[in-house]
Amino acid sequence: MSDNPKRAAAAAALELVRPGMKLGLGTGSTAAHFVELLGVKVKAGLNVVGVPTSEATRGLAKHAGIPLTTLEEAPELDLTVDGADEIDSRLRLIKGGGAALLREKIVANASKRMVVIADSGKKVAMLGAFPLPIEVIQFGLEATKRAVVKAIERAGCQGEIRLRLRPDGHGLVTDSGHFILDASLGRIPDPEALADGLAAVPGVVEHGLFIGLASEAFIAGPSGVEHIARSSF
Numbered sequence: 191m192s193d194n195p196k197r198a199a200a201a202a203a204l205e206l207v208r209p210g211m212k213l214g215l216g217t218g219s220t221a222a223h224f225v226e227l228l229g230v231k232v233k234a235g236l237n238v239v240g241v242p243t244s245e246a247t248r249g250l251a252k253h254a255g256i257p258l259t260t261l262e263e264a265p266e267l268d269l270t271v272d273g274a275d276e277i278d279s280r281l282r283l284i285k286g287g288g289a290a291l292l293r294e295k296i297v298a299n300a301s302k303r304m305v306v307i308a309d310s311g312k313k314v315a316m317l318g319a320f321p322l323p324i325e326v327i328q329f330g331l332e333a334t335k336r337a338v339v340k341a342i343e344r345a346g347c348q349g350e351i352r353l354r355l356r357p358d359g360h361g362l363v364t365d366s367g368h369f370i371l372d373a374s375l376g377r378i379p380d381p382e383a384l385a386d387g388l389a390a391v392p393g394v395v396e397h398g399l400f401i402g403l404a405s406e407a408f409i410a411g412p413s414g415v416e417h418i419a420r421s422s423f
């Protein structure tokens with residue numbers, strides 16, 4: 191196994207790729223390993239196309255020589271491989287640490303199969319230690335923030351909500367032109383209730399709870415790569 195667990199997880203997922211596949215390409219440092227390894231296969235003759243989940247991944251994929259397409263050209267993908275910030279035992283995820291959650295969720299939802307690749311540090315007994323990213327429209331930010339707080343409380347959670355900032359102190363703007371609120375909740379005892387509550391808030395574009403999307407995960411730790419399938423729960 192590679193001495194880099196992220197790369198080992200990416201290499202395991204690469205084994206699922208077949209000629210002719212339409213692939214969703216995730217965002218983040220783990221997904222970047224997958225893109226790089228896939229690029230090596232493409233250069234050796236593998237025929238696939240990819241839909242990137244962020245402008246950052248678009249750049250990496252272009253550099254790696256992977257032919258790209260869009261969900262307009264390819265509205266159903268065979269396989270998406272993406273990282274995660276947290277994974278629970280039912281393959282519910284927190285994503286969006288890299289601010290790409292909106293496109294990541296659209297691409298995952300358009301895929302027959304979503305496979306998560308991660309190091310074992312991402313596995314949790316309960317979601318919530320990682321701040322939950324919530325993508326919101328710039329218009330009405332303070333009002334949306336208040337509504338988000340109420341939705342969080344109704345779902346039995348509490349914590350601080352902060353606008354994600356760029357290093358220059360201005361609000362970070364996502365690839366789709368929105369802001370991100372990061373909700374530090376500590377624990378999310380009922381992720382489904384929170385997901386439903388947040389989805390109902392006007393101004394919330396998407397949130398980083400990925401529920402029922404990942405079908406399996408490759409999780410790499412010191413003793414090797416563990417394969418988890420959702421059907422096994």
Ligand SMILES: O=C(CO)[C@H](O)[C@H](O)COP(=O)(O)O
Pocket residue numbers: 216217218219220221272273274275284285286287288289290291294
């Ligand atoms: O959701 C994501 C980006 O929006 C990433 O997949 C997540 O943040 C994990 O990143 P990394 O592989 O760098 O730990």
